Amino acid sequence: MSDNREYFLSVYRHSLAHVMAKAVMEIFGKENVQIAIGPQIDDGFYYDFMLPRPIQTEDYKAIEDKMREILRRKEDWVCKEVSPAEALEIFKGQKYKEELIKDLPEGEKITIYYTGEDFVDLCRGPHVANSQELLNCAYKVKSASGSYWRGNEKNDQLQRIYMYAFPSKQELKEHLDFVKEAMERDHKKIGPEQELFMFDESAPGMPYWLPRGFKMYNAILNFWRELHDEYGYQEILSPVANHKKLWETSGHWGHYKENMFLVTNAYVDEESGEENIETDVEFALKPMNCPNAINVYKNGLHSYKELPLRYSETQVIHRKEKSGELNGLFRVQMFHQDDDHTFLTEDMIEDEISDIMDIAKFIYETFGLTYEAELSTRPDDFMGAPELWDSAEAALKKILDKKYGEGGYEINEGDGAFYGPKIDLKMKDCIGREWQMGTIQLDFQLPLNFDLKYVAADGSQKQPVMIHRAIFGSFERFIGILIENFKGVFPFWMSPYQVGIVPIRAEHNEYAKKVEKALRKAHIRVEADYSDENMKTKIKGFKKYKEPYIVIIGDKEAEEGTVSVNVRGNKQMNGLKLEDFVALCVKQAEERTLELIDSVE
Template sequence: MVKEEYKDIYRHSLAHILAKAVIEIFGKENVQYAIGPQIEDGFYYDFILPRTLNKDDFPAIENKMHEILKRKEKWTCKEVSKAEALDIFKDQKYKTELIEELPEDEKITVYYTGDDYVDLCRGPHVENSEDLLGAAFKIKSVSGAYWRGDEHRDMMQRIYVYAFPSKEELKEHMKLLQEAMERDHKKLGPQLDLFMFDESAPGMPYWLPRGWKTFNALLEFWRGIHEEHGYTEIAAPVINNQKLWATSGHWGHYKENMFIIPGEKEDESDYYAAKPMNCPNAILVYKRSLRSYKELPVRINQVDVIHRKEKSGELNGLFRVQMFRQDDAHILCTEEQIASEIGDIMDIAGQIYGTFGLTYKAELSTRPDDYMGDIAVWDKAEADLKKILDDKYGEGNYEINEGDGAFYGPKIDLKMRDALGREWQMGTIQLDFQLPLNFDCKYVAQDGSQKMPVMIHRAIFGSMERFIGILIENFKGAFPFWLSPYQVGVVPIRTEHNEYAKKVVDALRKAHIRTEVDYTDHNMKEKIKAYKNYKDPYILVVGDKEAQENTVSVNIRGNNRQLHDIPLDTFVAVCRKLNEEYTLELAEEFNA
């Protein structure tokens, strides 16, 4: 048995032990137990209990679980009829509901743990509780969860439990979780004055001055790469009439996720909507004149604000928001240009992700149930993308997500891995034969006929906001020099050194190095501490000696050493080079 299969079996078995422990603590007549599946780092189980659980209950439940395991009870699987199953669980509302939905001829199995606990389950499970004695588990949390995820159904208490084959693995996992908590962008963002949220605009971040500097540094980097690859940037309205969204198909397929604005008339034809996507805007720009095949491909990129309605419980810092800026691009090209364009997009993705030291993989998502357009066109589009991925990665060296494409075309998703080993859905490349048809897009072919271009939707960051959230956690708030809000903090030792400090600041800012300075009469150590708390890469201390010799003393982030007698011109040149090369590491030597 492979390790992952073993994990699934013992985690699912431990879920039964949890349910049995809860029943023994609260009494069988007081507990309704629903489902308890294994998940990535453990399992959970849903209950209706006589009172609300809290952290003080966790030790008692864990101790009861250990007590049950030490009984070394046998696990017995029994196949029963539907009628027998209903009788066994006649006092259990949720089990009864699940059983009633099963076909009459369905094979139903129940598992007994000892003689006094039975659960409806397909299995497999361990043969004896003794097999679980070496496992390590710890209750993570308890939260509310609607039965079957339906907000109109009963609210249950969901107990989450971490579970691993050994104490060492659980300890390592808890250490990783602690590291993740220390990197949490929802904590670091406000601490570093990067962004904030307000209840007046749920899920819509305010970028604070420091965060906006990082945002614009990232955007400048992105723009430079795209200019090299022949993209032209546009800006378009944030609000458009319903007619545009009806033509694009978003009104029929995405309306529930859009912020709707009623017009003067009462009917929907006069409604407006905050745009959830940029693609229709890009098409209108393309259509402002009839294009020649010589102009194709037309590569249009934009970072306009877009809005998407989310359920309040799904909002999560910068990771899940209702307002964000997508690093969007839309390419209109001939069918013959598809492969080369997608190849170029892959090169851009590699260049951008590589700059941050992040690895990624590609996945192909195919036709969803609510697809729009002709199935033959879909088949061709999917075949085209498969060939491109086969040529780039080799056949079978990428995953296929059946039915997970956009409603207008199949897509390639780019999944990135961060410093904690977490995988993120980031970029996307979507092939679209449908929107150009909906908007009657044309180009004049070489033979003089008019043909329809193919549209490629693509984003590399996905959402600028989410990507910055990931970077905050990846770098623990200590951004690379070129991305830091302020790159250098200048500390004059006393107010009489302010004049020289201003000379230093002017030299740095002239070289486009983001610099902050404290001219107050505060204690020097307090000034240094403030810049360290903001994780400025370099802190310069200047006094009499530095002013006389035109030098600076340099404190390097993460380094307890202070470098003295560094010529100002040399320091400026090193900083300029760090900006030009987009390096991840700070320079620790400043040689003339």
């Protein structure tokens, strides 16, 4: 299997999907089951059914056992080409297969696959020749959930059974271990537990940042701002909603309207009392920041001496998503993008993008993340002249070749933005998952659409080039990834609260407040528990939030002006001078270290 692993995986998984469909039909009775589709996916496959009752967890083992029984029969798999009329006769009574057959283009080749003599499925294949080829495969039911036929909520609701499938028991075990670890890291579990963020049904896919989470959000934002100040970026703030004329000029109205929140005018008729909605939409919430950055650029005529002009913005943007696609902080409808739009001349492109890549490298390394670059080229739904696209793609290839060498990056044909090609930065977290985060998009088209100009050295007016750029992609998604990457155990500098203070008894509160004041003065995020609870309960409360340091204040500390520190991970630092502990905290905050300092030299 090693030579063509992906091919064999797809063949084996797709074949096992047929085996699962056959098993379900034997369990529930062929006359009681409607089969739909069963494709392979990254870690196995799924199959959609209409069943006489909902699938329960206790059904999983029965399905797995029946599949093993079927495989031990060592049945032949036979492929036949049939006419539409023959196919409809074979699948008579199977409504979903009948619909698929009737929707096939005229003249389309139709093939069916028999597994043994008593199960047949409509399929292009390929498949195994005999079930014995699958005997050594390892598989396990993952879950069962509802699904709509053909993904349309107006159609029948079916039951989808997901199954893991791998060539060996060892590979399945390794994958299940990975899944278990990923579930323990799930930001949708850790975030609410640590009171970082929440969602409410009144605003689907629009996160609320809770006080603890917003402290972490701001720590990351401040890091981002400090770095961009060093590179000469200017931060702006623009409107959340704009008139549709702006989006028509930018091309979003024609290419992205279905993903935009449109603002309609609703009013109540005074005579009838009925609500009316004007269908002529005038405004839309912004899904992108670029047209507003262009408006800022157009606020005055710029000289070549001012370029490059870098306008960064972290204002909220909104994008409509299907409800089934929303996923915690990873897929939301309201988020804050770490945007920049840079206006420059063509001869500045290489140096500017090289600087952007350096910024990205520094940011990702600060969080302990590695990344790879990918070039995305002209999509089918592109805007502008092909020659401009060719020029832009050539410029990006030159930059990537110089930085990574030819072949040192991936090319993703046809996945560029509609207005220009882009470099996507894909990073891996600590358990090997890949995430598409940063993007650098070269754009010759929008400056043309908006008739942007700058005064060149010879006094003439020329069109600038525009770079769209984000490193995090969005703060929400990036923080979701960080929550999972660090498993809720954050580095000191980005922890919501960095120090928790526990006075043992009420008489220690006065000195504890002195410690708190010293830390706050040094801009360390600190919280203290002055309640009447006992020491162990207070410590347990701070440990729940995985706080880096818990300072214990008792008689000795109050008398000597010291602190005893419970270091996250159950190490202790006792009898530290207060000023030394403050300096230790400041050092970590300033250096943004990933590891906690657990001693004072």
